[in-house]
Amino acid sequence: MFNNKIIGHDFQKGILKRAANENLVSHSYLFSGSDGIGKKLVANEFAKLINCKSRGSVDSANLDSAACVCGSCAKIDKGIHPDVIYVQFEGVKSIKVEQIREGVEERLFLKSFEGKFKVVIVDEAERMSNGAQNAFLKTLEEPPPNSVIILITSNPDSLLPTIRSRCQLVRFNTLAEELILEELKSRGDLSSEDAIVCSKLSNGSLGRALMMDSDLIGWRKELIQYLMHLKPDSAMSIIGLAEYMPLTSDPEDMERMTLAFEFISLWLRDLMLIKTDSDKKGITNVDLIESSMQIAEKWDLDNILDKMGALEKTRNDIYNMNANKQLSFENLFIRLAS
Template sequence: MSKFADIYGHEQIKEHLQNAIRLNKVSHAYIFNGPMGSGKKMTAGIFAETLQCERHGQEPCGTCHSCIQSESGNQPDIIWVHHEKPGSIGVDDVREQVIGDMQIKPYSSRYKIYIIDEAEKLTQQAQNALLKTIEEPPAYGIIILLTTNADTFLQTILSRCVRLDFRPLRDTLVTQYLQEKYDLTDYECRFATAFAQGKIGRAVTIATSKEFAQLKEEVMHVIRYAKEMTTAEIMAEVKNIANYKLTIDDYLDLMAMWYRDVLVFKSTKDSNALIFKDEMSLLAEQAKNCSYEGLEDILKSIDKVKLRLKANVNFDLVIELLIMAIKEAM
């Protein structure tokens, strides 16, 4: 069972939560705010398990009945709120899983703890419904909102919750975690650390996920062959990339990292600063053949794609124009 000591970094947050437990000053509502993969979910789980632990210490003991239930995901008084619609958490989700359920006293524990992941997806109606419960909770009720953007919450929600901000960690700490916990090469650690930008959970996904490895290979396919692609091949590639709509930000970030590497190597000829060291020959070839202006145009095109996709511009058209921009610049 994980403990607070297993959370890398975020020392002030850990200290705050453990002091609240020790002094019996636990709030009825928290906002854990920070980017995806920054440790919010792990911290919320450990906090909840500690609060419910029958030994009443500052860490979950791992051996009591409650801890054993928590470890197996069957602690009835720790409720992870789910939602059917991927893009929003509606008022019905909140009423059924939080507001109505909280009227029932805890089954076996001191508290009933509700953890709402992706809470930035709470609709305004859902937030308004939740507000009364946050304002007047039963003594045993605790709500933890996990979000990548606390600014989406109503001011009345923000003012009634304890907000804890999970900030990016130092790269050295992320690398240390990967080296200690996983059997990875130096290159794999370095690449995951660079891409994760201070988020340990993100780094773990990058280093261990087969899906991410496949995504990276798809990006490299376009990078390798865009220059020679015919119109028909570009259209086929666009259809293929459409399979990655849910992870298109990662796709574009990988592509941007590549062309920044090319630009850095073209400017400095220093391979030590590069992320894609395993593709050194291709990288050097593109640095030689592409102009500074061409590389800057590609990077600007990637930024434009991100903005256009957020504005719901036609996906296929935007990606087609990006590949064309790469083809022309190379």
């Protein structure tokens, strides 16, 4: 049932599959792990597994590689199964008590329509306010029969300890770079060189990797090449690069700026690795390795560490001190050039 579209997480899938097969399904689970690694997909597949109408009649080993087409699984796949409830609070900063009452409790306590289990999947559970969490706690303490609550979070520490202790914890790890690379190659949207860079930039999150397209990966390359050729005594080149940065407060520009910081930081890290690590395996910008090696020859370790410090300071100035972005970047680029 856990079909091929979920990559990795074999251990976690094994635990859940065993629970389903041995009728030991818990009332509540807490799926924790980084964003974009597949927790929601696994929750969805688990909802299918415990409600599947052909499970038991088919060898469960066979179900692993083929998507089930029974009425229940098909409806869950389409998101229209009446007993599988997705609780998402898009655009809401903090989930309030009333939202938990209406969104979860009222629906959870309705008798199930056609499923064996009523399943409630709460994404980004860490956004529940303390009040909402306390309301939720009551449901967790006295869950209706045949109900399964799955809380999903990338930040389990922001949930009350009493919530965490009520749930069976399933911890998801980030995905291996090789798995992500394999998946990117099989999707074929990126050149193989871009796919390697993307898998390295993904931090083990397939969701994050899939948000990067060849334009973004190309932009990263351009940015770093620009940095490599910055002339400390040329105001033109410093100002030119600062102008090249996305500096408005549009969410899109802000996101791009966050990525720019990350790209520059990873490139400086590459330079450190080139200087200190002989096998170069951890290098992110594999498409710039030759030119990075030339730069690394010119800069000593202290110089690179200084530049890293300047980058962190600029990041802090912009995000926490509301500094002027254009000026901050110009100052940063002067530091990076020298």
